[in-house]
Amino acid sequence: MRKRSIAFATLVAGTAMVVCGMAGAQERTVKITGFGAKSGVVRVFGINSEAAMKAAAEEINSKGGVTLGDGTKAKFTVDFLDDRCNAEEGISVVRRIASTDAFVAVGPTCSNVAESLFGILQKKVGDASDSGLQFPIIADVAAKGGLAKISEWAFRNVPSEFEMYKSLIAWIKKEHPNLKTMYGGVEKDFAHSNATYGVMKSQAEGSGLQVLGPSEWLLNDTTFSTQVRDMKRANADIVAISAHPFTTCGVLKEMARQGVKPKLLIGLTSSSSIETLQGCAKQAEGIIIPTSFAPVTPEAKLAAEQVAKFGGSADLHSAAAYEIMFILKDVIESQKIMAKPDTVQADRNKMRAGLAALKETKGLLGKVGRTADREAIKPYLYVHAKDGSWQVLYKPTL
Amino acid sequence: MDLLDLIDAVQSVADGVLFGATYSLLGIGFTLIFGVMHKINLSYAAASIGAAYASLLVMSVVQAPAVLAFVAAAAAGGVIGGLVYLVGFRFIPLANPLATLMSTVGLLLLIDEIIVHATAGVPLNYPALFSDVIVQVGPFGLRGDLMFVFALGCVCMVVLLLLLYRTRLGLATRAVSQQPTASLLCGISTTRVNVLTFVITGIVGGIAGAMTGAAIGMLSPLLSLPLTVKGLIVTVIGGLGSIPGAIIAGLIVGGLENAFQFFRGVSERDLYIMLLLFAFLVFRPGGIFARSAGRD
Numbered sequence: 001m002r003k004r005s006i007a008f009a010t011l012v013a014g015t016a017m018v019v020c021g022m023a024g025a026q027e028r029t030v031k032i033t034g035f036g037a038k039s040g041v042v043r044v045f046g047i048n049s050e051a052a053m054k055a056a057a058e059e060i061n062s063k064g065g066v067t068l069g070d071g072t073k074a075k076f077t078v079d080f081l082d083d084r085c086n087a088e089e090g091i092s093v094v095r096r097i098a099s100t101d102a103f104v105a106v107g108p109t110c111s112n113v114a115e116s117l118f119g120i121l122q123k124k125v126g127d128a129s130d131s132g133l134q135f136p137i138i139a140d141v142a143a144k145g146g147l148a149k150i151s152e153w154a155f156r157n158v159p160s161e162f163e164m165y166k167s168l169i170a171w172i173k174k175e176h177p178n179l180k181t182m183y184g185g186v187e188k189d190f191a192h193s194n195a196t197y198g199v200m201k202s203q204a205e206g207s208g209l210q211v212l213g214p215s216e217w218l219l220n221d222t223t224f225s226t227q228v229r230d231m232k233r234a235n236a237d238i239v240a241i242s243a244h245p246f247t248t249c250g251v252l253k254e255m256a257r258q259g260v261k262p263k264l265l266i267g268l269t270s271s272s273s274i275e276t277l278q279g280c281a282k283q284a285e286g287i288i289i290p291t292s293f294a295p296v297t298p299e300a301k302l303a304a305e306q307v308a309k310f311g312g313s314a315d316l317h318s319a320a321a322y323e324i325m326f327i328l329k330d331v332i333e334s335q336k337i338m339a340k341p342d343t344v345q346a347d348r349n350k351m352r353a354g355l356a357a358l359k360e361t362k363g364l365l366g367k368v369g370r371t372a373d374r375e376a377i378k379p380y381l382y383v384h385a386k387d388g389s390w391q392v393l394y395k396p397t398l
Numbered sequence: 399m400d401l402l403d404l405i406d407a408v409q410s411v412a413d414g415v416l417f418g419a420t421y422s423l424l425g426i427g428f429t430l431i432f433g434v435m436h437k438i439n440l441s442y443a444a445a446s447i448g449a450a451y452a453s454l455l456v457m458s459v460v461q462a463p464a465v466l467a468f469v470a471a472a473a474a475g476g477v478i479g480g481l482v483y484l485v486g487f488r489f490i491p492l493a494n495p496l497a498t499l500m501s502t503v504g505l506l507l508l509i510d511e512i513i514v515h516a517t518a519g520v521p522l523n524y525p526a527l528f529s530d531v532i533v534q535v536g537p538f539g540l541r542g543d544l545m546f547v548f549a550l551g552c553v554c555m556v557v558l559l560l561l562l563y564r565t566r567l568g569l570a571t572r573a574v575s576q577q578p579t580a581s582l583l584c585g586i587s588t589t590r591v592n593v594l595t596f597v598i599t600g601i602v603g604g605i606a607g608a609m610t611g612a613a614i615g616m617l618s619p620l621l622s623l624p625l626t627v628k629g630l631i632v633t634v635i636g637g638l639g640s641i642p643g644a645i646i647a648g649l650i651v652g653g654l655e656n657a658f659q660f661f662r663g664v665s666e667r668d669l670y671i672m673l674l675l676f677a678f679l680v681f682r683p684g685g686i687f688a689r690s691a692g693r694d
Contacts, residue, residue, distance in 0.1 A: 257529070
């Protein structure tokens with residue numbers, strides 16, 4: 001009787017240990033921390049990025065999760081911190097993330113944050129004289145060109161606006177050879193808008209279009225009558241507006257009032273979003289914008305649905321965040337990252353090396369190339385506002 | 399400058415003056431509160447934009463003509479004005495000017511963030527009346543929506559002046575403004591007058607917020623800060639506590655803003671407006687209608 005009791009107790013204890021062990025294995029998680037603007041006027045970008053990261057995490061987890069270096073399976077969890085689109089807060093947030101077990105961070109939203117933030121990272125890997133932060137960051141939204149060059153720990157999965165506008169202008173020249181002149185409109189105090197207008201202008205001039213000048217305004221301007229009057233006087237064939245939805249809509253409404261009707265209207269990548277349609281669908285009708293996301297492939301459609309489930313909207317920025325989660329999964333597996341508290345710096349080094357070694361990744365619209373400067377070469381297409389929605393106009397790279 | 403430039407310059411200034419009616423209304427709100435309580439309410443413009451957002455909420459529930467947006471904004475502005483008094487002034491030691499200043503800065507940020515969280519910062523379409531109307535006066539075109547905004551602003555100013563100078567409430571308000579202790583001794587409840595002042599300026603602010611939304615055709619949380627700055631500039635140039643000063647200063651600032659935009663471009667425009675403010679603070683701190691010896 002006593003022997004049976006001991007055997008029974010041993011069996012119970014053994015079973016309990018196995019169950020606990022299994023539970024322990026099942027509970028293995030890898031937290032990926034994103035950061036970006038979740039307050040202030042660009043809050044929607046943070047909401048969308050967080051939703052996209054969570055949607056991708058759920059998709060990965062539903063297929064078994066990620067395999068760590070020791071062979072165990074782990075599930076992704078996503079945390080998202082607010083940097084308020086402020087450089088100082090962005091740096092503070094990343095320092096906070098880097099003080100944990102995290103081996104990578106995803107973000108930020110704003111180019112001004114990325115520019116400052118990448119500046120605190122170690123510039124060259126292995127440079128003992130550089131005490132910069134050795135922590136890999138991969139950006140999903142910050143779109144100003146060439147930012148990843150700042151540090152070898154900085155990576156981006158954002159589309160190349162240079163390539164997109166170069167292609168768009170060339171396409172316009174081919175499809176509309178009768179269009180000879182262009183006039184610009186630029187939100188002067190926003191890094192992304194300003195830089196992109198430079199790209200639009202140089203590409204237009206390079207392709208033989210005569211640029212008659214730009215009208216300039218600020219991000220929070222309330223009247224655009226003077227600027228649009230200049231636009232009206234220029235009477236250009238093409239008007240290219242490099243501004244975010246609020247002022248894009250303000251200008252488009254003023255253009256409608258003053259009867260400015262260019263033969264072709266071009267917009268900023270970030271304006272190919274639901275905000276523009278909510279603000280001025282009627283006036284935006286016909287505007288052409290290059291973008292690296294539209295629900296045109298089965299993967300992109302699925303991603304759009306899943307992001308919506310998490311309360312976000314899939315666009316060229318949040319789609320990048322969605323893709324990044326899959327990139328991280330691949331790098332964790334290929335670099336055999338352990339995701340343990342005692343391997344944090346080793347994991348960070350492996351993550352950086354893995355991201356730097358990537359030559360190609362799988363994107364929602366197709367294969368995404370990687371450059372030596374740690375930037376992405378993403379497939380893109382042109383959309384135009386039609387009947388109150390964004391519709392695909394042309395697919396140059398698909 | 400050729401004739402076309404001249405026409406464009408005049409047109410720009412005219413557009414600016416018409417839009418300046420919104421600055422005038424905001425300036426009146428700032429100046430009324432300062433006149434009565436001798437305190438600056440920095441959350442006023444944010445509350446005005448909040449009221450305009452609230453009117454959009456009403457419009458999304460009730461299918462009604464666009465003009466209702468203005469009525470709803472005025473009503474919401476009144477409610478928000480009362481709440482601002484309750485939160486930012488009622489229980490704050492009024493003897494400490496910094497305390498109320500900081501509480502209104504806090505309210506500005508709070509209202510802004512509430513709007514951002516409710517809308518995710520996404521700009522929203524705002525109904526405009528007479529947006530398709532352009533009145534041609536020779537070579538100049540006057541926007542129907544801006545003229546409506548201007549006319550509405552003028553009506554508000556007249557009503558406000560009548561309220562202040564032709565009603566018992568106005569009398570009590572002026573009494574509290576000039577001699578709070580004597581007013582108390584005469585049986586006037588300063589708290590009641592203060593609340594009513596906040597509600598009335600809130601109503602005016604709600605209309606100003608709706609006018610701004612209608613003039614731009616959109617609402618965005620981006621508007622709060624520039625309108626706060628413009629409202630303060632108008633209040634200083636018009637003279638703290640002077641309603642006629644706020645009216646004229648609003649129109650001047652609106653016109654000059656567009657003139658500087660036309661002649662010097664966007665990068666210098668605000669610089670000249672700030673220089674104007676500085677010039678007034680130094681040479682005419684009492685504002686446009688101050689006596690010439692006002693500085694000392």
